[in-house]
Amino acid sequence: MLADGTExxxxxxxxxxxxxxxxxxxxxxxxxxxxxxxxxxxxxxxxMLGQNQLILSxxxxxxxxxxxVNWTTGSKEGHTHPVSGSKVLTINNGxxxxxxxxxxxxxxxxxxxxxxxxxxV
Numbered sequence: 001m002l003a004d005g006t007e008x009x010x011x012x013x014x015x016x017x018x019x020x021x022x023x024x025x026x027x028x029x030x031x032x033x034x035x036x037x038x039x040x041x042x043x044x045x046x047x048m049l050g051q052n053q054l055i056l057s058x059x060x061x062x063x064x065x066x067x068x069v070n071w072t073t074g075s076k077e078g079h080t081h082p083v084s085g086s087k088v089l090t091i092n093n094g095x096x097x098x099x100x101x102x103x104x105x106x107x108x109x110x111x112x113x114x115x116x117x118x119x120x121v
Contacts, residue, residue, distance in 0.1 A: 027105040028105075029104070029105050031049065033099040053112060054111070055113045057115050060114050060115075062093060066087070067086065069083055101114050102116060102118050
């Protein structure tokens with residue numbers, strides 16, 4: 001009886017895995033930035049995606065980072081000044097025309113998470 005129960009559980013697990021695979025809950029999609037403002041990305045399948053269809057990760061946006069600094073300046077004449085405190089740096093990582101990106105397509109939807117740039121392609 002235990003063998004039958006184990007077989008039933010294994011069959012159910014296999015059916016669940018097969019159903020998930022059939023639905024393809026995650027699709028990786030590649031695209032190229034055609035316009036930065038407004039943002040337009042064209043996929044390899046020639047689907048044109050606009051701002052309303054795109055969710056941007058931090059990797060492909062400009063953002064601010066607070067940093068603490070504590071160092072001493074140097075000069076050729078030996079004159080130095082201490083520099084310390086906090087500053088805010090802006091990381092200008094927004095997408096530009098021609099950038100190649102990889103995206104994750106939302107399951108059953110028309111929205112795409114732009115994860116990062118693709119380099120060396």
